[in-house]
Amino acid sequence: QAKEQFFPLLSYRTGPYAPNGTPWANGKQDYLKMINARDGGINGVKLTWEECETGYATDKGVECYERLKSHPGVALFDPQATGITFALTEKVPADKIPLITLGYGLAVSQDGNAFKWNFPIMGSYWTGADILIQSIAKREGGFDKLKGKKIALVYHDSPFGKEPIPLLQERAKMHGFQLELIPVTAPGVEQKAAWLQVRQQRPDYVLLWGWGVMNSTALKEAQATGYPRDKMYGVWWSGAEPDVKDVGEGAKGYNALALNTSGQQPKVIQDILKYVHDKGQGTGPRDEVGSVLYTRGVIIQMLGVEAVRRAQERFGKGKVMTGEQVRWGLENLALDQKRLDALGFAGVLRPISTSCQDHMGSTWARIETWDGKQWKLSNDWYEADEQIIKPMVKTGAEKYLADKKMQRRAPADCQS
Amino acid sequence: MLYRENGQFKTSYRADQQIFPILQDRWAMLALLVVAYVAVPLLASPYLFPAVLIPFLIMALAALGVNILVGYCGQISLGSGAFMAVGAYGAYNFFVRIPGMPLIAAVILGGLCAMLFGILFGLPSLRVKGLYLAVATLAAQFFADWMFLRIKWLTNDSSSGSVSVSALQVFGFSLESDAAKYWFCLTVLVLTALLAKNLVRGAIGREWMAIRDMDVAAAVIGIRPMYAKLTAFAVSSFIVGMAGALWAFVYLGAWEPAAFSVEQSFRLLFMVIIGGLGSITGAFFGAAFIVVLPIFLTNVLPGFTALFGLHIDTAGLDHAQVMVFGALIVWFLVVEPHGLARLWATGKQKLRLWPFPH
Amino acid sequence: MKIVDDPGVVAAPPATGGRKLGEVILDVRNISLAFGGVKALTDISFDVREHEVRAIIGPNGAGKSSLLNCINGVYQPQEGTITFRGRGFHHMKSRQVAEMGIARTFQNLALFKGMSVLDNIMTGRNLRIRSNLLLQALRIGPAEREETRHREAVERIIDFLEIQPYRKVPVGQLPYGLQKRVDLGRALAMEPQVLLLDEPMAGMNLEEKQDMCRFILDVNDEFGTTVVLIEHDMGVVMDISDRVVVLDYGRKIGDGVPHVVRNDPDVIKAYLGTQH
Amino acid sequence: MNDRKIIIDVNGIEVIYNHVILVLKGVSLQVPEGGIVALLGGNGAGKTTTLRAISNLLAGQRGAVTKGSIELRGERIENLTPADLVRRGVVQVMEGRHCFAHLTIEENLLTGSYTRTSRSEIATNLEKVYTYFPRLKQRRDSQAAYTSGGEQQMCAIGRALMASPSVVLLDEPSMGLAPQIVEEVFEIVKDLNTRERVTFLLAEQNTGMALRYAGYGYILESGRVVMDGPASELASNEDVKEFYLGVGGSERRSFREVKSYRRRKRWLA
Amino acid sequence: MGFFLETLLGGLMAGMLYSLVALGFVLIFKASGVFNFAQGAMVLFAALAMARFAEWIPAWTGIQSLLFANVAAFLIAGAIMFVVAWLIESLVLRHLVNQEGATLLMATLGITYFLEGLGQSLFGNSIYKIDIGMPKDPVIAFDKVFEGGVLINQEDLIAALISAALVVVLSLFFQKTSTGRALRAVADDHQAAQSIGIPLARIWVIVWCVAGVVALVAGMIWGSKLGVQFSLATIALRALPVVILGGLTSVPGAIIGGLIIGVGEKLSEVYIGPLVGGGIEIWFAYVLALAFLLVRPQGLFGEKIIDRV
């Protein structure tokens, strides 16, 4: 039996969210291919994978999970959808497989003491929303300037879109700005009423919390109603190429959160081009390599691979790790700048270090702006304000535990 | 000539009124139950249970409910997803708000919530008919979608609108294992199917079918359209609501309103039409077709194309799967417009004549 | 009305005219019905006596079916009243009419196509079902017994109409003539006091018509059921009806015993044609 | 009938509905050019099915011809569409009216002339139908669904005539019509037959009437032809007299006096 | 006041865009009694074809003219829709003559799946652009009359005009020609239509083809507004209340229904939405349509539902 670590890849290359799901899924696959080609796997353990199409639908996602979960050598699942994450959160403890939900999923699952198997690494919707408010405050010249301002949240009417609301309400209370909530029914192809409301309310800023076709439609409607694009701030799921390419000049000035850079300069991307695409084994088209969502896929997969590597350090190099062991690896990630540079991710993202209590590891993000042709990253990094988020996470996690009649993990549990 | 009823004389109307008047059918049914209760759990893999069998059972239950409304009473409904959602969230609220609420009671109470909702949205059927009604029932669907996203109380104040349940128990037995879940769903399904069968072959069932086939004539022989339609809505949405509760509690464990989206409504309608309108067995065939076939295709197509040396990527696979699925629907309809259940009945009829052609 | 067990033994019916008719059971007074510009019925009055066979004839489009529809509560006449056993109605609800014991058959076959012959006729008993939904679902005790009781009654009708072999056949697949019989069976299952028949013999050959006449007369003789009959076959009308109403263009142009009506020049002109 | 050319030749056909119900068990019949042929038989004998087989309308009923052949003027027609047949002059008047419910009577008639292109021909045909059925003219603007049963029957017959057919398959034309209209319908048949040499194949329950106007007759029982012959011969046959004409023995019997235990004598089956 | 007008106008124009999709439903229903669920998939399919060919043609021919690319792509997509119509007739409808509505509905669902799969595997599943030179930026009118003026979306205005023109042409076709009458006859009774010589096959190809072209126009306009990708098929769900409110059998009904739904849904979202948390427009549209149905069960202009005994 060959030593193989198996990565189940849930993806959606079809359906309403396919334009965004595809580059993401390609990045994930290409990274695995590259590791196999360049390093021969992790310490000699080959990486294998299987893709399963969810179409962003929960029941199909669950079916995929059930199909792939008992595959030998399963490491972790990345559900790629908020709805599937909810369903799997209930299932993984029994199966002992960790979930990695980079930049999405449940905000409260940052609390590793309550959510042993969930890893919302690098950010949740709460940290994202928090950073957006920070950057707006900075633009205005301080939090005190937010007083009396009006900020509208145009959001995908689903748990994904609703997650940031509690945080924004908290911030609104703190700084005295007015928060307008404008839901858009999924998938978001008809937004006329929403933008009429924007026109009526004349908010100073619009936060865009969309996914898939909703983003480009929102930008087009903004153009059609004459709302200034540079007053619009999107979450990191509203800041990729498919969201703006089609709008082109019309989206000029629009800002979005960036978890990562884009472009083909980073060494890891170069490696992918060299070891995978040059060999004709690329999953998608070559010019998509290095795009925003593609790079995010690469990062997710890198975290998975590093978690396995970390686990091997403890449980035995060159062995196939179990889900439980990989979970430990995810909980003890220590990707400092040096490590990132070595991995070829210099400048792509900030260092990450997770712990038993903190399953997020990093809450840093930047703002990028669309100049009509491409995304331009600003150099200011923001970190979500712990003072605000921590208590909220704690209360949320407590409620979850109470509902489930579960206990917080004992400190001893963190050692296993 | 193994399968024939000749020589089986009924000595009373009671005997003739049995669900399976033919001896062979009774044995076959018994065998089927034994297989379902004993053999399947022994043979099924850890994948089959949660990914195929349980969704099949729950969807068959839902299709059964929809079939009562659409197939028996002729009121085409596209709001079944909403009834499922009401059942699920209704059961959820009873389950989490009332300490010690047993699962079965919660599921039934969820069904009752769905029943009230169903009656409410069934009221327009007194005036609106056919496709107009079908489209109008979408109002229920979108309203329910909205309601569970917007009214926080219904989701126990969860910030995102998604909720979860765990530690399910039935009469003190834990429902953690897949086999236990399977048995539970199977039992609910078998019992409901039995009750539903009794209803449709009894007086109320005849009222429904009369309304479906010719409502003016039905009124003339003293059937009250209002009563017949509203009971159909009530019974149907009760069953669909229970299915919704099971889908949420047993299959998903955690869910958001999108789990019961309009696609779900459509899928349920497909099931009853493909399976056979106005047939209890049809619900089973339909659920099998719609739930199992895509999964089967996804599992089989890559191997199949590999035979020809073709590699097919996930997207291509999904497209191929969807196309084959669509083509099969059309093909089955061309072969037998009245659904798989009718195809099955025709097959049985042929078997009865066998080895003679006619 | 009780359906007899043995339909074979039927006493020879008394000859036309010599029959004893009862009181007026159904009285139609000054009924008018219009659809937009079309006057289907204008000021129609006639009565039906208990136990009689009352025929309604008239050219196509004269308003015969509409008249039955008014009695039945399918159409609501704009004017006039209908009195049943002394109770007057301006308009009636279908369900009320059924409860009072008026049943009917339809010209264009209004059977429940997807259901078997047995089920179709069983629907005629639905008014009498007493067990509630829950009992029916569980099918225990009283519900089961009730079902069996009604089944017996229906089986007697099936025997009577000689359609035993088709019991379990979906009616949509039956030939036209048999469907007409099932239609009659469904009406009979209601055990009505008044039976309204709309062209029960259309599309039948002679022998089948004879059978149908026999059924109608048996019901009439045996149970004293009053029959109101629309029919275009004059032979049938002459032979089996006690009194005849003639309609033309929504107006009544004749009313009386068959041989009188038949020789009425107005009726001949409007309906029968000169050949007869 | 040997002196005339055969226009429709049905040769030993079997028809099965729904893949299992065998209805026609080898029916053969010939219709001579310019003739009137009656198809008689009790309920469920298979008359309608035979007509459907000829006009190729079986598919919509999920029926199929499984054996035998059907020829129109020597050409096999099993694979033609009903529309092709209409263009070859064969039109069927379907049992049970089948008017287009939402169209007015006049629109119904006009759709009947779908295969005709000449405006003047259509206009003449329409006039002709209106003279045949004055009642239709009165109700020309009402939707067909809201006309009486008899009016619909006239509409169905008239609609078929609008196609200027050379062969008409008439299924129970007299059903639901008032006596004098029945008479008229048969007069129309005779009229068209003699003046325009239209061939008729008519399935009828009204045996007396049918045999009076037809030249030749076939009697069907349970999907088989049990007797055929010139109409006059059939009309004088004792069995036919007794069972179809009701004049068995000596006199016409009253419907009131028919003995209830008398059962039909079957020729076959 | 200015804002109210603006909402009203926005609603009217959104409604016209719905009508365009609704029209496809009405056409096929009116002409064959089939409730064509595949209409949404046809919009997607046609739009995908048009978008991709408009992209490929300059690459193949070397001619860089946008106009040429668009016209050629439109024609090719139209031809493809013709082939689709022909295939649907000969592979599906032909075999389902005289079947019940539910069966036919189901068959169109099968077609929906097939077209969605086929469209995406032939033309790709990413997001594509249709650029027919629609003006994207708003104009402000009446800024002298109201404060802030009334904002008018030129793109929508043009689209609304196109759909109005289409509706006029099609209603004339149905009312005035003998083919129009034949189509209505087919919808009433397949078999009777066959029996008097109406060639169902040809009729159906024609109708589905026309519906295909209507879908193409709808796809082009919506595609130019939203970009062409899978979600375009879901527009059908927004058009359904329009169809039933206007009446399943009425071409002008599609327009009036569209206007009523468009206005109703936008006004409700803007004025009632904020009171109850928003997001109500989609169910409000359905409830509005339902309310109308309670008064007229056949929709505003639909043919009366006939039930007679």
Ligand SMILES: Nc1ncnc2c1ncn2[C@@H]1O[C@H](COP(=O)(O)OP(=O)(O)OP(=O)(O)O)[C@@H](O)[C@H]1O
């Ligand atoms: N669509 C169908 N499916 C199944 N069986 C059918 C169908 N149509 C007719 N039959 C059967 O075929 C047999 C012959 O029917 P057909 O309609 O041809 O008789 P018919 O001679 O025209 O009778 P009638 O005088 O009552 O019209 C009948 O037994 C009938 O039950």
Ligand SMILES: Nc1ncnc2c1ncn2[C@@H]1O[C@H](COP(=O)(O)OP(=O)(O)OP(=O)(O)O)[C@@H](O)[C@H]1O
């Ligand atoms: N619902 C309706 N709407 C409009 N007109 C109607 C309606 N019902 C009946 N009519 C018209 O009323 C007149 C009488 O119809 P009715 O059906 O009562 O005639 P009938 O005497 O039964 O004729 P037939 O012997 O042909 O069945 C007809 O002209 C018919 O068109």
Ligand SMILES: [Mg+2]
């Ligand atoms: Mg009548």
Ligand SMILES: [Mg+2]
């Ligand atoms: Mg017949």
